[in-house]
Amino acid sequence: MSRRAAFRAGLVLLVPLLLFVLLAYGIPFFGVVEWSVTEPTFGFTQYVRLTQDPLVLSVFVRTFRICAVVTVCAVVGAYAIAYLWVRGTPLQRNIAEFCILVPFWISVLTRAFGWLALLSSRGLINTWLQSIGFVSEPLTLVRNEFGVIVGMTHFLLPYAVFPIASAMRNLDDRVLMAARGLGARRSRVFWTVFVPMTASGVLGAALIVFVFALGFFVTPAILGGGRSVMIAELVYLRMFQSIDWGLGAAMSVALLLIVGLLAALMFRFLKPAGLVR
Structure with missing residues (x-):
């Protein structure tokens, strides 16, 4: 088969996928864009509000702060797990693989309520700390940013393992042996x-975690208790409680543009196709 024929065959196979993306994501997105410039009147008033509303700005800042902390925690934890998974003993590899795969079998809602049971004032952790006399009063571990960060990190950590592990597997062991042979x-x-030789995997994992974290809704809503509102939750509140569809749509478009920019950077500099070999 010639290259031109192979190219045409690939295009034919891509048509159903492109149609699905257009129907399931493209058309609804353009509807949201229309709301952002037509509700309540035509214009870019809602986008101006994004840059002037103190509440919206504070939520954006909080969202990026939480996402940055979650990214650092998830990548550091994922690096240690990936190292054991790739270069550990057979027992360590099996345990690491079990810890990586099991979280995918548990829904995000179940995990969030599980952390709520662990971290609440009457949860297992506070009860245990009080029973051994370590604390006299329950620690405030939920309904704040700490609880949100813990829950999000737990959910996103497995996603960070795969690009890091891929970079570790592609590493040439002869380079390490040469360094050891030189006395290091x-x-x-x-x-x-x-x-340094696995930095591409680390950066890829960081971008993946950060992009996923930007759109989190369930975990911040449950573990934040309405006190650590993030962008996705604020969009929901504007859409379904305040009935401020224009501002909610503008926030959605802005968030999607940010995610698209980060994804473009990942494809431009990290070449994800090489990360999953």
Whole structure:
């Protein structure tokens, strides 16, 4: 089969996928864009409000702050798990793989309520800390940013493992052996050779986690208790409680543009097709 014929066959196979994306995502998105410039009147008033409304600005700042912290925590934890999964003993690999895959079998709602049961004032953690006399009063671990960060990190950590593990598997062990042969200690080989050579996986994992975290709704709503509102939750409140469809749509469009920009950066600089080999 010639290259031109193969290209045409690929286009034919892509048509159903493109139609599905257009019907399921494209048309609704353009509807949201229309709301953002027509509700309540035609114009870009709602986008101006995004830059002037103190509440909206504070929620955007909080969202990016929480997403940044979650990204750092998830990537650091994922790096340690990926290292055991790729370079550990057979037992360590099996345990790491079990810990990576099991969370995918549990829904986000179940995980959020599980953390609520653990972190609430009468939860298992506070009850245990009080029983051993470590604290006299329950710690405030939920209905704040801490609880949101814990729940989001737990959910997103497995997603960060895969690009990091892929980068580790593609690493040429001969480079590490050469560094060891030149007299470098294991710790120096790790920090000056191993970590820099897996930096593409780390950056890819960071972008994936950050993009996913921007659109979180269920976990912040449950563990934040309305006190750590993020963008997705504020969009819901504007759409279904305040009936401010124009501003809610404008926030949705702005968030989607930010996510699209981050995804474009990932495809431009990280070449995700190479991360999943």
